[in-house]
Amino acid sequence: SGSKGGKGDKHIQPEGDLITIYARLAVSGEKVAKVKLRSDDVAEVLRRAIEEKLGxxxxxxxxxxxxxxxxxxxxxxxxxxxxxxxxxxxxxxxLLTADQAGGA
Structure with missing residues (x-):
């Protein structure tokens, strides 16, 4: 008990902690979203949270x-x-358009 907030283990998150993740566009580096999740959530949850913010x-x-x-x-x-x-x-x-598809 009393070991919460130890500064030495900055990058080691206990299971289930609330974490904030920033998302940037790979092409430009523009910050597009900030989401709060649990460290034991799965990548699919992160993807859906970011997609929701970006619409x-x-x-x-x-x-x-x-x-x-x-x-x-x-x-x-x-x-x-x-x-x-x-x-x-x-x-x-x-990447087909109606013209390239022969107007089917």
């Missing part, structure tokens, strides 16, 4: 040059309080 999706989330997605726990990839992730929109797979 669109789907997004790809990168932290320390690694894509984080799906059921991976945030603390397990090293996300800590006030960490910054970078977000990008995956390129659309189809």
């Amino acid at each position: 669109g999706g789907p997004l790809r989330i990168l932290f320390e040059q690694k894509v984080i997605e799906g059921p991976v726990v945030l603390s397990s990839v090293g996300l800590y309080d006030y960490a910054t992730v970078f977000v990008s929109h995956p390129l659309p797979r189809l």
